[in-house]
Amino acid sequence: MLNYKRYRRVPVVPYPERTWPDKEIEKAPVWCSVDLRDGNQALTDPMTVEEKIEMFQLLLKLGFKEIEVGFPSASQIEYDFLRKLVDDNLIPDDVWIQVLVQCREHLVKRTFEALDGVKNAIVHIYNSTSTLQREVVFKKGKEEIRQIAIDGTKMVKECAADFKGNLRLEYSPESFTGTELEYALEVCEAVCDEWGATKDEPIIINLPSTVEMTTPNVYADQIEWMDRHFKDRKRVILSIHPHNDRGTGVASCELALLAGADRVEGTLFGNGERTGNLDILTVSYNMFSQGINPELNLENITEIKDVYERCCKMDVPERHPYAGKLVFTAFSGSHQDAINKGMQAMREKKQEWWEVPYLPIDPSDIGREYEPIVRINSQSGKGGVAFVMDSEFGFKLPKKMHKEFADVIQKIAEKQGEVAPSTIYETFQKEYLRKLAPYELIRAKAEDLAESETEVEVVFSSRGELKQAKAVGNGPLAALKRVLAEESGMDFKLLDYSQHALSQGSEAKAAAYICLRNNKTGKETYGVGVSSNITRAGFRAMFSAVNRLEEQE
Numbered sequence: 407m408l409n410y411k412r413y414r415r416v417p418v419v420p421y422p423e424r425t426w427p428d429k430e431i432e433k434a435p436v437w438c439s440v441d442l443r444d445g446n447q448a449l450t451d452p453m454t455v456e457e458k459i460e461m462f463q464l465l466l467k468l469g470f471k472e473i474e475v476g477f478p479s480a481s482q483i484e485y486d487f488l489r490k491l492v493d494d495n496l497i498p499d500d501v502w503i504q505v506l507v508q509c510r511e512h513l514v515k516r517t518f519e520a521l522d523g524v525k526n527a528i529v530h531i532y533n534s535t536s537t538l539q540r541e542v543v544f545k546k547g548k549e550e551i552r553q554i555a556i557d558g559t560k561m562v563k564e565c566a567a568d569f570k571g572n573l574r575l576e577y578s579p580e581s582f583t584g585t586e587l588e589y590a591l592e593v594c595e596a597v598c599d600e601w602g603a604t605k606d607e608p609i610i611i612n613l614p615s616t617v618e619m620t621t622p623n624v625y626a627d628q629i630e631w632m633d634r635h636f637k638d639r640k641r642v643i644l645s646i647h648p649h650n651d652r653g654t655g656v657a658s659c660e661l662a663l664l665a666g667a668d669r670v671e672g673t674l675f676g677n678g679e680r681t682g683n684l685d686i687l688t689v690s691y692n693m694f695s696q697g698i699n700p701e702l703n704l705e706n707i708t709e710i711k712d713v714y715e716r717c718c719k720m721d722v723p724e725r726h727p728y729a730g731k732l733v734f735t736a737f738s739g740s741h742q743d744a745i746n747k748g749m750q751a752m753r754e755k756k757q758e759w760w761e762v763p764y765l766p767i768d769p770s771d772i773g774r775e776y777e778p779i780v781r782i783n784s785q786s787g788k789g790g791v792a793f794v795m796d797s798e799f800g801f802k803l804p805k806k807m808h809k810e811f812a813d814v815i816q817k818i819a820e821k822q823g824e825v826a827p828s829t830i831y832e833t834f835q836k837e838y839l840r841k842l843a844p845y846e847l848i849r850a851k852a853e854d855l856a857e858s859e860t861e862v863e864v865v866f867s868s869r870g871e872l873k874q875a876k877a878v879g880n881g882p883l884a885a886l887k888r889v890l891a892e893e894s895g896m897d898f899k900l901l902d903y904s905q906h907a908l909s910q911g912s913e914a915k916a917a918a919y920i921c922l923r924n925n926k927t928g929k930e931t932y933g934v935g936v937s938s939n940i941t942r943a944g945f946r947a948m949f950s951a952v953n954r955l956e957e958q959e
């Protein structure tokens with residue numbers, strides 16, 4: 407039996423004054439990417455300097471203005487990377503470079519050496535404040551732990567005196583979510599005071615869920631509580647740094663934004679320690695899907711994914727929100743049908759806003775235009791097959807024909823699994839366009855004899871024998887029907903005819919669809935013809951339908 411009794415419930419914060427549940431996200435926060443630090447420190451194979459540069463360039467392209475580039479005092483690579491950014495002049499003037507360091511003197515000094523020449527720097531210090539870490543890691547009481555934070559602030563202050571660029575301090579009470587709120591506030595206020603933070607020179611107070619321990623509403627309560635208890639809220643930029651241990655990092659972030667956070671730290675695709683950091687892309691695309699400008703350049707998710715996979719040597723899972731290979735694809739019949747109808751309705755209404763069942767956003771808005779929205783397997787239905795024929799090949803099958811053709815594809819799917827669009831098209835050709843026996847049209851001529859009287863003269867092959875025949879009808883198709891009824895000996899009725907252009911311009915082709923019913927058996931079938939000449943397309947469709955009827959007899 408699962409030994410759940412080994413675990414204790416994390417106490418929630420009693421905070422009935424909370425206001426966040428009535429709020430909405432209305433604008434993007436300040437984003438800070440921690441890919442090159444928190445993401446990088448969690449990789450099996452941390453990024454090389456070259457990979458870090460490629461990732462840095464991507465982050466700039468995406469529009470991040472605050473980027474935590476590493477922990478320069480931790481290793482030579484981290485140090486060298488920051489130096490390369492400075493020496494090669496790779497940092498735009500409007501970008502803040504953030505670096506993480508423990509509250510230890512030699513590390514802070516080394517960090518400032520690495521920062522020499524940076525125009526805008528955020529020095530991020532941290533120490534763990536949680537009950538557990540105080541006891542088992544630091545073996546120190548509250549006073550001493552608070553002193554680590556104050557001492558760290560002093561160390562930064564000292565080094566800052568000689569720093570030439572703009573400098574901002576960030577302080578994180580690491581493992582904030584495992585810390586008593588009053589105590590976390592006390593430590594943060596001590597840091598703010600020591601630093602001398604003011605409204606004009608604010609400090610970043612970053613409240614991480616270093617380990618996600620509770621449901622997102624509890625994190626939101628913790629953030630709102632802090633937001634409303636700072637002595638001087640204006641001197642604080644309230645930042646959050648959610649992790650994703652319970653798989654609810656995105657929800658935690660969104661609720662914490664409602665609760666008053668100004669700034670969000672996270673990574674692309676949620677890379678980071680254990681189950682990762684907050685996925686900034688998902689939160690941003692969620693905003694975008696609600697008509698809010700995420701203030702990041704996210705038009706090409708495929709490029710973002712490529713760079714991420716190359717630099718981090720990790721794969722984005724197929725079901726990952728917005729980026730996963732399968733997230734805009736429907737396999738199941740009712741979804742495909744609804745998507746097909748929704749897209750059609752959008753086109754017909756010429757509607758500006760996006761509203762398609764099962765597709766929260768238009769995949770092409772984020773660079774996902776080349777992947778199929780609909781893929782066919784044995785769970786698919788007629789709407790899906792019709793969608794593929796239309797979107798991939800331009801054939802707008804008449805509604806009544808959807809089932810007939812989908813039944814053919816279903817049999818293939820049941821035998822072999824997924825059916826690729828190319829196979830669907832080959833089957834369509836085999837079943838309709840190249841259904842050339844026993845009767846094949848060679849050539850035909852139609853001449854109007856009177857207002858509703860047309861004579862058709864047709865040369866065709868019948869079971870391999872070349873034949874010629876003439877007939878009159880109230881239109882070319884009616885006349886041709888007579889020829890083929892005579893030749894086949896079948897009694898059939900023309901139930902439906904439709905056509906549409908397949909392509910534009912001088913090479914334009916038309917597709918024609920004809921539905922016949924065999925009066926003896928009651929069976930109905932479609933035939934399809936394509937030609938640059940609309941009458942010939944109709945004739946071909948008639949031959950195709952008659953051949954299919956005869957096959958069924």
Ligand SMILES: CC(=O)SCCNC(=O)CCNC(=O)[C@H](O)C(C)(C)COP(=O)(O)OP(=O)(O)OC[C@H]1O[C@@H](n2cnc3c(N)ncnc32)[C@H](O)[C@@H]1OP(=O)(O)O
Pocket residue numbers: 444447477479480481507508509510513532533534543544554580616
């Ligand atoms: C939640 C997070 O993501 S926090 C960031 C974590 N990231 C990293 O640690 C990656 C980079 N870190 C490193 O490369 C190394 O840890 C270094 C270079 C920073 C430090 O290396 P070392 O001093 O050799 O080892 P280590 O990190 O184990 O040091 C632990 C000591 O620092 C103390 N310490 C840990 N964190 C802090 C802190 N934030 N401030 C002050 N002291 C700290 C510990 O109590 C311990 O002290 P002790 O030696 O008296 O027991």
Ligand SMILES: CC(C)C(=O)C(=O)O
Pocket residue numbers: 444506532578580581612614615616617647649
């Ligand atoms: C350094 C801090 C902010 C951190 O990464 C965490 O607590 O997760």
Ligand SMILES: [Mg+2]
Pocket residue numbers: 444614616647649679683
């Ligand atoms: Mg972290």
